[in-house]
Amino acid sequence: MQDVLVLENVYKSFGKRTIIDNVSLTVKEGELFGFLGPNGAGKTTTIKMILGLLSIDSGRISILGNDIENDFEAAMQNISGIVENPDMYQYLSGYDNLRIHARACGAPKERIDEVAHMVGMQMRIKDKFKSYSLGMKQRLGVAQALLHNPKIMILDEPTNGLDPAGIKEVRELLRYLAHTQGMAVFVSSHILQEMQQMCDTVCIINNGKILRVGTVDELTKNSNAGLYRYKLRPMENALSFIQQNIPDKIVAVTDEYIDLHLNEDEIDTINRRLMDNNLVIYGLNAVEISLEQSYMEITGGGNVIV
Amino acid sequence: MSLFNGAVLFKNERLKMYKKSSTWVLMCIILLLVALMVIFSNLSQYSMKVYQEEWQEQYKRLLADAKNQLGTNPEDPYNNKMSDTLSYLLEHDINPYDWRTDAVDDYFSLKHNIYGQNSYGIRKPGEIIDQDFNDFYLEKPAEADIDPARLQERMDKLWAIITKNDWKSYIGMKIDDLKSDYGQSENKGERDVEIEIYELYLEKNIVPISEVTHYYSGFDQPELMWKSKQIQLIRESKLNLLQGEDQSGAMYTRTQLKNFENDIKIAQERLSTNSPPVTSDSFLGMLEQSDSSLGLITILMVVYSANLFASEYGSGTIKMLLITPHKRNKIFRAKLGLLLEMSLISMGIVFIISFIINAAFTGFKGIGAMQILYVFGNMIRLPYLLYIFVRYLILMLPVIAYSSLALVLSVITRKSAVSITVTLLLLFTSDLFVMLMTLPNGGTAVPGAKFLIFANTSLQYYLPSAQSAYGGMYYFTVDETMTLGFSVTVLLVHIICFLWTAHDDFCRRDVK
Numbered sequence: 001m002q003d004v005l006v007l008e009n010v011y012k013s014f015g016k017r018t019i020i021d022n023v024s025l026t027v028k029e030g031e032l033f034g035f036l037g038p039n040g041a042g043k044t045t046t047i048k049m050i051l052g053l054l055s056i057d058s059g060r061i062s063i064l065g066n067d068i069e070n071d072f073e074a075a076m077q078n079i080s081g082i083v084e085n086p087d088m089y090q091y092l093s094g095y096d097n098l099r100i101h102a103r104a105c106g107a108p109k110e111r112i113d114e115v116a117h118m119v120g121m122q123m124r125i126k127d128k129f130k131s132y133s134l135g136m137k138q139r140l141g142v143a144q145a146l147l148h149n150p151k152i153m154i155l156d157e158p159t160n161g162l163d164p165a166g167i168k169e170v171r172e173l174l175r176y177l178a179h180t181q182g183m184a185v186f187v188s189s190h191i192l193q194e195m196q197q198m199c200d201t202v203c204i205i206n207n208g209k210i211l212r213v214g215t216v217d218e219l220t221k222n223s224n225a226g227l228y229r230y231k232l233r234p235m236e237n238a239l240s241f242i243q244q245n246i247p248d249k250i251v252a253v254t255d256e257y258i259d260l261h262l263n264e265d266e267i268d269t270i271n272r273r274l275m276d277n278n279l280v281i282y283g284l285n286a287v288e289i290s291l292e293q294s295y296m297e298i299t300g301g302g303n304v305i306v
Numbered sequence: 307m308s309l310f311n312g313a314v315l316f317k318n319e320r321l322k323m324y325k326k327s328s329t330w331v332l333m334c335i336i337l338l339l340v341a342l343m344v345i346f347s348n349l350s351q352y353s354m355k356v357y358q359e360e361w362q363e364q365y366k367r368l369l370a371d372a373k374n375q376l377g378t379n380p381e382d383p384y385n386n387k388m389s390d391t392l393s394y395l396l397e398h399d400i401n402p403y404d405w406r407t408d409a410v411d412d413y414f415s416l417k418h419n420i421y422g423q424n425s426y427g428i429r430k431p432g433e434i435i436d437q438d439f440n441d442f443y444l445e446k447p448a449e450a451d452i453d454p455a456r457l458q459e460r461m462d463k464l465w466a467i468i469t470k471n472d473w474k475s476y477i478g479m480k481i482d483d484l485k486s487d488y489g490q491s492e493n494k495g496e497r498d499v500e501i502e503i504y505e506l507y508l509e510k511n512i513v514p515i516s517e518v519t520h521y522y523s524g525f526d527q528p529e530l531m532w533k534s535k536q537i538q539l540i541r542e543s544k545l546n547l548l549q550g551e552d553q554s555g556a557m558y559t560r561t562q563l564k565n566f567e568n569d570i571k572i573a574q575e576r577l578s579t580n581s582p583p584v585t586s587d588s589f590l591g592m593l594e595q596s597d598s599s600l601g602l603i604t605i606l607m608v609v610y611s612a613n614l615f616a617s618e619y620g621s622g623t624i625k626m627l628l629i630t631p632h633k634r635n636k637i638f639r640a641k642l643g644l645l646l647e648m649s650l651i652s653m654g655i656v657f658i659i660s661f662i663i664n665a666a667f668t669g670f671k672g673i674g675a676m677q678i679l680y681v682f683g684n685m686i687r688l689p690y691l692l693y694i695f696v697r698y699l700i701l702m703l704p705v706i707a708y709s710s711l712a713l714v715l716s717v718i719t720r721k722s723a724v725s726i727t728v729t730l731l732l733l734f735t736s737d738l739f740v741m742l743m744t745l746p747n748g749g750t751a752v753p754g755a756k757f758l759i760f761a762n763t764s765l766q767y768y769l770p771s772a773q774s775a776y777g778g779m780y781y782f783t784v785d786e787t788m789t790l791g792f793s794v795t796v797l798l799v800h801i802i803c804f805l806w807t808a809h810d811d812f813c814r815r816d817v818k
Contacts, residue, residue: 014818051629053817076631083629087622091326100321103314104630144626 001028002064004078004152004184005050010059012045012208019045021208023059027152027186027201032178034199035188042208043188044084047156050186051081064151080105081154081186086141090130094121094140097129098147105148115143119173135166142173152184153177159194171198228267230274231257231283238279246270259287315632315640323644329610336606337655340599344660347595348667351587361402361522365392368521383418390414392521402522403531405473405514413464416457473513477504495548503541510577512537532582536573543569559786568680575685581676584772589668590675590690591772596660597694597701598766603652604705608729609722610648611709614641615812616722624817634813642805645709653702657695679770697769700794704763707797708733710804711759717808736760756785759800762793 005027012020020042027033037043048054050061052068052075061068066075088097098112116125119139124132132140138158145153158174159167175198177183189195195202196216203213212219232238235255242250242258249266252259262270267284274281323329372388379385391414400406467476481504484497507514515534543566551557558566576583584590618624627637677693679686688696708729715725736759743755755761768790 048817051625053625053628055814055816072633073631076629079629081629083625085622087625089322089623090621092322096321096325100318101626101630103318104627104632106314106631 001030003027004029004031004064005186006060006062007046007050008060008062010046010049010061011057012049012054013057019208020049023205023208023210025203025210025213027184029151029184030178030182031184032174032198032200033184033186034195034202035186035205036190036192036195036202037188037205038190041190041206043190043205044156045208046205047081047083047154047186047188050154051079051083052076053083077148078151079154080145080148080150080152081156082138082141082145082158083154083156085160086137086144088129088137088140088144091128093128094125094132097140098125098144101144102147107147107149111147111149115146116140118146119143134161135163135169138162138166138170142170146177150183152186154186156188157190158187159189159191167194174198226262226264227251227287228260228262229257229283229285229287230260230281232274233280233282237277238274241274241277241279245273257283312632312636312640312643315637316643319640319644320647323610323648332606332609333652333655336602336652337659339602340656341659341663343599343602344596344663348592348664351592352667355587362396364522365396368392369396387411387414387418390417395521403515405476405516406468406471407516407521408518409464409468409476411518413461413468416461416464474508477507477514480504496545499541499544499548503537503544506537506540507534510537512577532585533577536576536583540570540573543567543573561787561789568685571685572678572680575678575687579676579687581678581687584672584675584677584690586772587668588672588675588772589664589670590672590694592664592668593660593691594694594697594772596656596664597698599656599660600653600698600701600705603649603656603702604708604733605730606652607645607649607705607709608712608733609726611645611712612716612722612725612729614645614713614716615808616716616720616725619720619817620722628817635809638809638812645713646706649702649706649709653698653705657698677770697766700769701765703794703797703801704765707759707763707801707804710801710808714804714808714811717812732760736763756788756792757796759797761785762788762796765790765793768793 003026005025007023007025010020010023011018023042023046035043035046045054049056050063050068052072056069063075064078066078068075088094089100092100094116095112098116099109101107102109102112113122113125116122119142121136121139121143124136129137129140138161142153142155142158145155155174158170162170171194174185174187178185178200187195187199199216201213201215202219204211204219230238239253239258242260246260249260249262249270250258251261260270271281271284369389369392372385372392375385376382376389391410394400394410394414395407398406400410463475463479466472467479481501484501484504506512510533512533514537515531517538546552546558547563547566547570550563575581584594586592586595618627628634673691675690676687677690679693711732712725712729715728716722719725739758739760740755743752743758743761
């Protein structure tokens, strides 16, 4: 699959403060890419640089191979986006707002009705933008971003302020665009659940640094290490044995079970040693790590796994 | 490679501007004020004519005054002369512009032994009014007038001229007087100019108009007398060129001297081609004066310019604007193009409004008049209506300069309020600035003051107008060496600097 958006070692600082610190990432065709991070992590700054609103201090951003600084117009042919809020001209109708953008992007006039239909705005398209609800504004923003059939769409917190039904609608639309239309969709958010439900790939950013990139599966399964819950008898002997031999593996201890952080190949060794010491394993299961735990771990906000 | 040219961006800018209701609300308010201004100036012109005292009324009033004073002092030569002159003028229906007024005045002055007039009043022969001004004002009676026989001969001659209405003989007499040193004019050069001018009346067969002004203070500029007005203009310009300094003793600049020479040539051209100048109360004259309402357009354009970029930042739409496949310089140019279009449209509407209102008041009389002027040393003739249009265009230059200032301030601050406030403040205080820069040095400008934008925004002072066609209109600038070309250059340099700074800032700066 083709690389649509590539960031290579991008830096950006405002004054002495480094906002974006050596960010590199790749978004592929048909991929729903989640850009996750707490508020102030540098998500919007990255997006603004991708869209050419901010200059790049060093590094390179290219869209389908076109450098956005040297070949701005060619790069912008294939990208669209909504930054922060879908801000449009309040005094113009939805149609006029789309018309302005369509003209600027070289999209044919018929396409306006097409995209309005796609986001379900065809009934209200002649009304003034200021009369729309937030959900309608978001949808119109998406419609605008779709006008010139871009290869990649950048959305900054697209579900912000929407009710659950609205969020679901947006999610389904984005899935449709990515998986059916083959468009790359780059979505930023600070809400984990949303990312987990929607995205194929998630990139976690904090303090301007990329901490982890991977598929949702990879990030949650955590590949080589995992959390295993042992139910052992007798509990007192088991606890003393483990505390003596492998204290660094303990994650949590309760009356019922002991959670251990182990690699897959360690499980067999541990099990043998437990049995050799006459401890009965009557329960062992892997604990699913949610993205939330992984996120808290990665961003330093959690203490589940040290 | 760019698939699209800037035309679509320009179309977008137009859609955004023209679908905004505040654009039209503001324009309507300003245009209403323009219309009111034009109506007001027409009304004041009209009322001036209506309430102006007829010359007969004024003559009768002066005559009654003179007779009243003769009641207490029957021998007073001044009041006797007034009484006789005014009675004669009224009786023979000689209007204040008729050359015979001068001849009758001369005749009765001689009859009552009065030889001249000055700012202190009428003087009797030999009377000294102010020792210091002797050289200027003391006119000795001519030798001829002291000899009773020659005095009588002169009076008889004048009387014959008056009764026969023979202006050519009157001019002839004036020329003879000058040649024979009658009236003691000291300066040979000035005397030659006067003779030349009198000969011009004869040569062109133009009836002179009265030069005596102390009987009537009307505002009329009868079109019928434009020819003799032109000859008077030639006379004034020639005398100015001869003297080389104005009444306060300040030397004329090279530009001013050049203007005097041009005025002479233009007046001669008007006489030889029979093209009367436009009078200031005619349709064209009023239309020309209405260009002062372009000052209101400045306010309009400043607000538009300040909002052009600031509103995009304010509403957040700047992001949508910039993430289209167009470089920022194209967007900047599209917005600038819109500004130019708006200024031309508002100028055009002001022109049309003035045209309609002035036509409603004065009609279209004299609309085909020609303007004659010097451009880069060449005399050109063009229809006056076209000239007025060009004048409006030239006067848009200061408007564009102030708009550019508002534009650069709004791009840098990204707020319209700051930019509008600062620009309008500078606009309204510019006269004060010019004054402050000239006053402390006793009328001479602070060095470099003439390069400031404020000192160059009153371009109408440089442009010939209906008023200046009759002479006597001299402009006030910071520095006498300033010319139209200079001011236009200064304005253009300012405009380019403002726009370049705005362009640079807009294209480079981050949109946070």
